[in-house]
Amino acid sequence: MTETFFVGVDIGTGSARAALVDLKGKVLKQCVKPIQTWNPERDYYEQSSEDIWSAVCHCVKEVTKETTKESIKAISFDATCSLVILGENGESLTVSRTGKSEQNIILWMDHRAHAEATLINATKHELLQYVGGQVSLEMEIPKLLWLKKNLQSTWSKVWRAFDLPDFLTWRSTGVDTRSLCSVVCKWNYDAMNMRWSADFLKQIGLDDLCANDFEIIGQRICEPGSAVGAGLTAQAAKELSLLPGTIVGTSLIDAHAGALGMFGCRAALEASDKPLEAALENLQGKLALICGTSTCHMSLTREPCLAHGVWGPYRGAILPNYYLNEGGQSAAGILLDFIVKTHTKYADIQAKLGKNEHIYQYLNNLLEKMRLERGYDDICFLTNELHVWPDFHGNRSPIADPNLRGMISGLNMNADEESLALLYLAFVQALAYGTRHIIDNLVEKYKRVPYSSMLFCGGLAKNSVYVQAHADICQLAAVIPDEQEMVLVGAAMLGACAANVYGNLEATSKEMGGTGVLLKPKKSTADYHNRKYRVFLQMLEDQRKYKQIMEK
Template sequence: MALGRKAYFIGLDGGTGGARAIVVDAEGNVIAMATHDYATTFPRPGWAEQTPVDWWCAACLAVRQAVREAGVSIADIRAISADGTSSTLVALDHGLQPTMPAILWMDNRAAQQARRMTETKHPALRRSRLGVSSEWMLPKILWIKETLPDVYERSRWFVEMTDYLALRLTGRLTLGLNHITNRWFYDGRRGGWPEDFFHKAGLDGITGHFPDEILPLGAPIGYITPDAAEDLGLARDTLVVCGGTDAYVAMVGLDVCRPGRTAFITGSSHLVLPMTDQDVEVPGIFGPHPDCVVPGLLVMEGGQVSSGSIVRWWHDHIGRLGNAGPDSYGEMLRQVEALPIGADGLVALDFWQGNRNPYIDYELQGALWGLTLKHTPGHMLRALVESVAYGTENILRTLRTHSVAVETMVICGGATRTPFLMQMHADVCGIPIAVPKVLEATAFGSAINAAVGAGFYGSLPEASGRMVRESHVIEPDMRRNRAYGEVFEFYRETHEALAPLMHRMARRGPPAPRPVGQNGLVISARAEAMTVAQPAE
């Protein structure tokens, strides 16, 4: 570790609901943290959009507040690194301005394009043999090409949220190796871009729309621009370090940088991310993704599109009607906790935005059955919450079926605020869940990433091993595990029974097109107030 004056690092997390900034020191102590929200719009069922410059506005407010509350000199803030939601597509014109709203990670409008890509059966699909996810970048780009050709023609560059934030920070247009490996079919061990696959999928020449400079997690990009420094209230010699996909950066914040460790990321969506040194394919699970976090190691990925977002939907539309106090979430879930396992015969599916793993089927939908006049809204929510835990167990069972055993998980995210939810997951899955001292692992991981980029540690495993500390472990109740196991079988059989009906419903035909503005772009008034710094020639 480098010696000298006191050093601090900023992690900037571009999440689904807002920007979070954290200030930490080189020992991993959190000095301050701040958040600022931005909006998501849902123009049609299954669609989700955000405005890129809203991200920047929120980032500026969050960083300024965190630095102010930290009370540290900006001269001692050595580096900043930003992560972003995975496969949130940003299309930029020649002037580096958005040509349309950003298509959010959870958006599944490109289901048909993803299906056609799957049907190519190209070797590039080895890490997703059961199907291409409609959340991913290439299906979304193909959707733009086929349905908004004028927007496609105006779009010089396609990047992710993380790359956009790096652009706003440095003025340089780069791509992160982390997200192009786990979402863009890039494979550095097998020649890089699969150009023939892109051609076969209908995206011939698409790599010409990708920035040439590809940087790994933890690599310095350059110093912050004067304009960005002024916007964020930072010194002009602040180093900017390449980030990546939020959940994969959270692996660093959970010290999941060695084989045999598994991250459990909870929030709007859930992710199970085992780190491995084995190049083993598991049907229904994405990966193994090589070298995208730690060089020489691979990451398996199983995810749920809608998890915490289901609980939030219930809270916003139903739950808080009877719980209007400051702890409306807590009160709502305390009522659910008192109900029996299995919700007195109710069974739910958590596929409200489709299923990512293990079915990779974005035409699936949510469901709830078994209702009688005995049941209350609390029973319904209990079934929905259980369905989220069953979705996690479904991923773990798929891994175990193919000899990838997950014996414990390290958790972060929204579920950590509710002990009942963490205990339910431990009980349903039948494994211990470790809880770290810093629960905001994504922003924390970005800060650790910044420390590595600034040279204070030699590698991500070294830095996370030194900066991450464990709080406690939640042990499973195996009696409850057996009771949940009986309901889990109903969960899996419900999917089998309803999937054909859901496919028929999804294929009835798309709704009428949404009107768009002159440039095909919906942008907030405040977003027009800030412009992107131009890259150096």
């Protein structure tokens, strides 16, 4: 009997990855290949669709070379929400005045479209209520408006504008479809009425996109996990070293694939945890945190929940019959790296680390040593006099203010390793207070269904201090999947669903989500964190006061 495998492909900011995944969601083999990014001007970040496709082909060949082609039942993709511009016959078109034609992708983190986002937000169009009240300059419509206003030589030749996940689906099947996830979350598609809004596009000056029934931005919108066309074309199959006709599932944005992978994850429960069991089964009570350079906070509801500073509700963006709300922190892992690497003791610590020892584990061990020496019951009490507002790169949620800045209260002149450990811990806690701020905003202010648990994947999910801080500060159970590569698993789930192995996408997520470790919140630290959270919120008010004083 032929074995059954799926291939999940994930395109992150700096690399392409592919994984061979089995029927139960276990990653058997994976391959990573860097992709190139150009930075031709300040705040401009560009990539190449052909460079990315070449990396995809390399990775897929590598993970499938020891299996039979017949055993690969499906392949699917997730990717960053970056804008791909193509001319006739799929040729690459340059996206900047100084770039070359192969640089045809405006990366998600590109911030060139600030003026265009401001113009769009000034319209107060009703569609903006689904992006927390204002469109982000990282989304695709402001970037398309920038192209029209600043690069007519490219704009006049545009044949198709794709989100990167949809480009990969098109490149592999030859069929021009768009994922509901991409267009709803990043293109201001009207998911409530399942249509493009000609009124919106005309009002902001992009009436060109309405031509020929919106063919440039997509006429056929598909649910994630639905099969695309007749599968791999002969050409794509040759390039990927797979069989023509291999099923291709409709894509997801990368963070959303991670959320899909985790929503079906079950915690390994002890007898004393049984009261949690029913709550942990309810998709509406789960908050998925995809923690890397930035952090995305994703949750599902049966009924729409509108909230300022939180994107959504996006109908069907991940699972049919559910609405997605998406919060986030623009800087998370990159913020901790910045704080640690700019400290005077960073180089000294790095020099004495073992081959497989990471600086965050070193700092975690140092914090535990400090706790014992000072007689505290928990490391959290070490930051009693040190408080942080973490928005060094602006606030995505729930305030939606890119102009907010970071704040630290309680600094002294110490510059030893302990001072670094304390500062690191204070920033970890501040990120967790930021998550609590998002939760409180949704549950208390907007009456969203209460949360029962948090699910973690990504680089920061491997940091026990980070995860435990979230559990304690939010007073919610935290689940860390046993399978660490849940973004790749989520991508593979899309293919499994398209192949109809387990039925719909929700059933597929439950069958392939696996199990995870449960971290319970400590009640003994709740009062302490409540008081520090009050300081956290006060720091926001103080920053606003400072701005008011200076504006006068």
